[in-house]
Amino acid sequence: MSVTSGPGPATRSAQGGLAIALDAQRERLLPCVHCGFCLPACPTYNRLGDENDSPRGRLHLMKAVVEGRLDAGSDAFQTHIDRCLGCRACEPVCPSGVEYGTLLELARETAAWARAPGFLTRTLLAVMGSSRLRGAFFAVGRLLRSVGLAGLGARALPKWAVLANARLGLAMLAATGDGMSGLRAARPDVTSADAPARGAGAGSVAVLEGCVQDGLFGRINGATERTLRANGYAVTAVRGQDCCGALHAHAGDLAGARRLARRNVEAFERVGVDHVAVNAAGCGAAMKEYATLFEGDPDFAGRAAAFAERVRDVSELLVDAGPRRGAPVPCSVAYDHPCHLQHAQGIARKPLAVLGAVDGVEVRIVPGADECCGGAGIYGMTHPDLGGRIGGDKVRAVRSVGADVACTPNPGCMMQIGAGLRLEGAPESVVHPIELLDESYQRAGYYA
Ligand code: SF4
Ligand code: SF4
Structure with missing residues (x-):
């Protein structure tokens, strides 16, 4: 079994809508026994109620393409494969161990050969794939953020469809600002400088x-x-x-x-x-x-x-090394699990153990914390309607626990949740668990 690339653009037309990438991986489709255990875990199925927007339905579409019963360029295949968040909540609940994440990437490659992805997707991938373009793109972003234009634009732009994406993009950019500033302002004098960094034994x-x-x-x-x-x-x-x-x-x-x-x-x-x-x-x-x-x-x-x-x-x-405890950082945090940590890597408790090493932090798990926030890489930008709907539900869940800050260890989730909070005019910021541990160590004088 191997993950192979299909032909390049020159041979694309000759292959038509054939399921080139998926066809090389047809064995990965076989373990699905159509039991449907994955359906309740799927955010798009739960929102849309369409079997084609469920994991089982998407696997069915992939199989139909592999068997030549459906063209990869068809609206059905393109729409429902594109609409998947790639959150992989369907994997841990699958009794057959279907490698859904791998199959989705192959399905998307197959779909892209049949029909080129949209302009926004192609542009974002081109920028992220080039260190030079990326450097310029983020330099402009940091400038907009530092002079306050990102937050201002996000608040001022209307919700008209044509401007909705710019508004969301600016809100996401504004949400990348320093979420720790409020907590840092309350930092007491360094409590002790008698605990220098440990040696390199780890x-x-x-x-x-x-x-x-x-x-x-x-x-x-x-x-x-x-x-x-x-x-x-x-x-x-x-x-x-x-x-x-x-x-x-x-x-x-x-x-x-x-x-x-x-x-x-x-x-x-x-x-x-x-x-x-x-x-x-x-x-x-x-x-x-x-x-x-x-x-x-x-x-x-x-x-x-x-x-x-x-x-x-x-x-x-x-967690392997401790972590050592620092000084207290009194605050409450609304914690949300990133899909690619919990579902794809099987890691849920370790970020909570990191937060547990910070005295004074009260962790409140967000209701439905194991469901995607709707950010999903560039999904929030390419699917503002459904991504926004899922994101709106997440923001309401975050706010429902009434914490001082939201906390999640993934930049995409921080941007999606942070943007939702900004657009609602909510006061909470979003931080990474490491930032709270770092603040704790700053207060303890570990870096002095
Ligand atoms: S839970 Fe697994 S085996 Fe069952 S329908 Fe979903 S993907 Fe197929
Ligand atoms: S990856 Fe997420 S959105 Fe896609 S089928 Fe699985 S659970 Fe549904």
């Missing part, structure tokens, strides 16, 4: 900087490095690393995802660390699955698999 680590994380949430990467060092890890910088490729893979651009993944494997190999630390759930899930991405490339598959073995969510590393 092992060596390099941190994935990421694309959105590096461009708009650089403070979280800084907090990640500091808290890892404070827990005994030797942190090494890695030059030449790139976007993890998750956005490309989820959109069906598997060739683009492999190009970025290869660059990361080569860059991290050069420093030879024990672990690759990731603080973005979507990136961690994608990098842990690099072995699957390169199954069809025997020359690189072994290296990709060895790399994937070393990838850890930052909460896994911190």
Whole structure:
């Protein structure tokens, strides 16, 4: 079994709507026994009530394409495969172990060969796939954010369809601002400076900087490095690393995802660390699955698999090493599970253990915390109606617990939930659990 690329654009027309990528993977479709256990877990099925927008229905469509009963360019295949969030809530509840996430990426690649993705998707993937374009894009974003234009635009623009996406984009950008500023303003004097950073006994680590994380949430990467060092890890910088490729893979651009993944494997190999630390759930899930991405490339598959073995969510590393306790940070947090941490990586308790190491933090789990927020990579932008509906439900759930801040360990979720809060005029900001641990260590004087 291997994940293989289909033909390039030159042969696309000759192949027509054939299910090239899916056809090479037809065995992955076989385990589905049509039991329907996955249906109640699916946010799109729950909202739309259409079997075609359920995991079982989408697998049925994939099978129909593979068997030649449905064209990959048909509206049915394009619409329902496109409408999937890729949240993978259907995987852990499936008794047959259907690899839905992998199949979805192959279905999207097949769909893209039959009909090119929309302009917005193509533009965002082109920007994220180029370090130069990405750098310029995020520099403009940081400027708009710093002068307050992002928040102002999000509030001032009307909800007209033609401007709805710009309004949402600006709200998402505004939501990337420093969510800790309110808590930091209440920081007491440093309580003690007698607890210096531990030695490097926990092992060596390099941190994935990421694309959105590096461009708009650089403070979280800084907090990640500091808290890892404070827990005994030797942190090494890695030059030449790139976007993890998750956005490309989820959109069906598997060739683009492999190009970025290869660059990361080569860059991290050069420093030879024990672990690759990731603080973005979507990136961690994608990098842990690099072995699957390169199954069809025997020359690189072994290296990709060895790399994937070393990838850890930052909460896994911190829990392995303690984490040590710092000074109290009194506040209540509304915690929401990112899909790609809980469903794709099977990690739910470790970020809560990180928060549990911060005295004074009262964790309130958001009702329905295991359901997608509607952000789902670029879904919130490409599907403003359904993504907005799902996001609106999430924001109401977040607000229902009445916490000081919302908290979730994934930049896409932080942007989606933060944008919803901004558009509602809500006072809560959104933070990453690492930011609260970092604040706790700042207050304890660990970095003094
Ligand atoms: S739970 Fe698994 S086996 Fe059952 S219908 Fe859903 S995907 Fe198929
Ligand atoms: S990935 Fe999420 S939206 Fe897509 S079929 Fe599975 S549960 Fe439904």
